[in-house]
Amino acid sequence: MGQSRSYTFSFLLLGVALLLSLLLNISSGSVTIPFSSIISALSGGSLEVESWNYIIWNFRIPKALTAILVGGGLSLSGLLMQTLFRNPLAGPFVLGISSGASLGAALLLMGFALLPGMSILGFVNDISVAIAASIGSFLVLLVVMLVANRIKDTMALLIIGLMFGSITSALVSVMAYFTSAENLQRFIFWSFGSIGNLSGNQVALLGSIVGIGLVLSILSMKQLNAFLLGDNYARSLGISIKKSRLLIITATGILAGGITSFAGPIAFVGLAVPHLTRQIFDTMEHRVLIPAVFLYGAILMLLCDLIAQLPNSASVLPINAITSLVGGPMVIWLLVRKRKMLF
Amino acid sequence: MAHDKKHSVWVQGLSIGYGTKVVASKIDFSLAEGELCAVIGVNGAGKSTLLRTLCRLQSKISGNIFMMDHPLESPTAAQLAKILSVVLTEQPASKNLRVQELIALGRQPYTNWVGSLTPSDKILVQDSLKAFLLEELRHQKCHELSDGQLQRVFIARAMAQDTPIIVLDEPTTHLDLYHKVQILKMMQQLAHQNKKTILFTTHEIDLAIQLCDKILILDGRENPFGTPEELIQQKHFEHLFPSEMVEFDEKTGSFKVKK
Known part of the structure; x- marks a missing residue:
């Protein structure tokens, strides 16, 4: 688009902020490690306390990387949804993708136990929950894509997504009612969201999932810009609506579904970050917004995680609660200040 | 009407509508390069349907549409985007x-x-x-x-x-008289100076008579098409509205409310 202004300075600012919040995130935790030791560990030096090295490389850095991937990826999927559905309130939750993931996890953690003679203890672990959640989110995504091919109206599609969300959460409630307290507790803990217990391999897998989503988003930048005018104008500009929609929905599904399956349903990031980003980058050009939203989401998630681990204490708050506590007021503040929400 | 090379838009025996429901039929007209043409008619006469059909936002029922000597159906969406641009009401x-x-x-x-x-x-x-x-x-x-x-x-x-052809759906609705005239004059300038073929739907019949090179009247019968002068001479405007309410004044080219 015809944008004469340059955003180099804003991007520089975001880059510095990301670096700072990354360092801050890594340097805080239940074990106090001096900042100088963090720096020397990151630059490849040896540390006086061997366990510090272990904590930094095996716990804090994977967690920080997860925060970046989760925050950036969810925000990006929120941006794609808002443009595709022409709705400032769209986000990964609206399409029912996150509820699909919840349903998958709930079926594994609570549903199987309801069947006679089934013991779930044997095969419930972090990986199987992640797999169940991915299957759940992709099944919902598949149905949404089938519906999207039949229904031309994006508003109707949005409502269908909301209905899927209601249906899946109702099913989850039914299972929660009948299940044992122990299984319910497992599910509740998963639904709190967590970015702290991924192994190096899992982080790499999450990284490739987010990478694929990012590539698909970049491939659809031009179509996304055309969608800002509406479907009919986009079509008159030579854009294939069906193909582009499929591409964008797939990108969202991979991002939101993949992330939710690993980190649990994390609320508000996908909805709030695109709006917050537009406060700094006052443009609708997706070539600017895609990297900016990703960076902003990563920073916000690192900071939310910083709050969640309650500096100088051993307990960790559920990340889902923190993102809602931070994101909710931010969206309200934006609405009150600007009176109306535009996308 | 002979198929002449100079025609940017050429429409022949066109029927338009939704599915099997015909909204308007027997539409014939052709526009040369640099011509400004208004499509007029009462509400529900099929003005917007015709426009949507010409933009390929909906399919025709029967007949032929040629844009720059190609059947409208043949170019891909990307090719059509270089032939035809649109201004919609949305x-x-x-x-x-x-x-x-x-x-x-x-x-x-x-x-x-x-x-x-x-x-x-x-x-x-x-x-x-x-x-x-x-x-x-x-x-x-x-x-x-x-x-x-x-x-x-x-x-x-x-x-x-x-694009050589531009179609606009009711570009002057919701505007006051001054801005209606301003928009139409700018469109006329675009057509004549930049050699664009412009087709638009409108309810501003008196302005269209003053500013357009051609007018297509969708009256549900023979859909007359021609220059404003020809259409006035052939008394086509007289039958556009029920005559007990308004009458057409040939001298001023405008409608008057019957007292």
Whole structure:
């Protein structure tokens, strides 16, 4: 688009902020490690306390990387949804993708136990929950894509997504009612969201999932810009609506579904970050917004995680609660200040 | 009507409608390069349906449509975007777009996969801004504009798309008389100076008579087409509305309420 202004300075600012919040995130935790030791560990030096090295490389850095991937990826999927559905309130939750993931996890953690003679203890672990959640989110995504091919109206599609969300959460409630307290507790803990217990391999897998989503988003930048005018104008500009929609929905599904399956349903990031980003980058050009939203989401998630681990204490708050506590007021503040929400 | 090389738009025995429901039939007309043509008719006569059919937003029932000597069905969506640009009645999906950004989107059929503008794209965007007196508004957002300004932005976007044919759906609705005339004059200028073939639907029959080269009347019967003078002489405007309410005055080319 015809944008004469340059955003180099804003991007520089975001880059510095990301670096700072990354360092801050890594340097805080239940074990106090001096900042100088963090720096020397990151630059490849040896540390006086061997366990510090272990904590930094095996716990804090994977967690920080997860925060970046989760925050950036969810925000990006929120941006794609808002443009595709022409709705400032769209986000990964609206399409029912996150509820699909919840349903998958709930079926594994609570549903199987309801069947006679089934013991779930044997095969419930972090990986199987992640797999169940991915299957759940992709099944919902598949149905949404089938519906999207039949229904031309994006508003109707949005409502269908909301209905899927209601249906899946109702099913989850039914299972929660009948299940044992122990299984319910497992599910509740998963639904709190967590970015702290991924192994190096899992982080790499999450990284490739987010990478694929990012590539698909970049491939659809031009179509996304055309969608800002509406479907009919986009079509008159030579854009294939069906193909582009499929591409964008797939990108969202991979991002939101993949992330939710690993980190649990994390609320508000996908909805709030695109709006917050537009406060700094006052443009609708997706070539600017895609990297900016990703960076902003990563920073916000690192900071939310910083709050969640309650500096100088051993307990960790559920990340889902923190993102809602931070994101909710931010969206309200934006609405009150600007009176109306535009996308 | 002979199929002449000079015709930008050529429509022959066209029936339009939805599915099996025919809204209008027996539509015949042809437009040459640089002609401004209005489509008029009472509400429900099929003006918007005709426009949507010409933009390929819906399919025709029968008949032939040629654009730049090609059947409308043959070009791909990307090729058609270089032949035909549109101005619809709908608002932009994002009101946060800036004027210049919106106009630059008109260059999409020509840009690469990321949509970056070449220097010649930028010149066309500048020309469009200038032609529609939008240079000072270029950094404004769509939600800050008046209806008349927004309409100019959309026509400028169609100009930036640089297609030989432009179709507009009711470009003057919701505007006051001054802005109606302003928009129509700008469209006339675009047609005559930039050699664009422009087809638009309107309810402003008296303005269309004064400003257009050709008029197509959708009256549900023979759908007369010709220059405003021809249509006045053949008394086609007289039958447009029930005669007990309004009558057409040939001398002034306008309608009068019957006392």
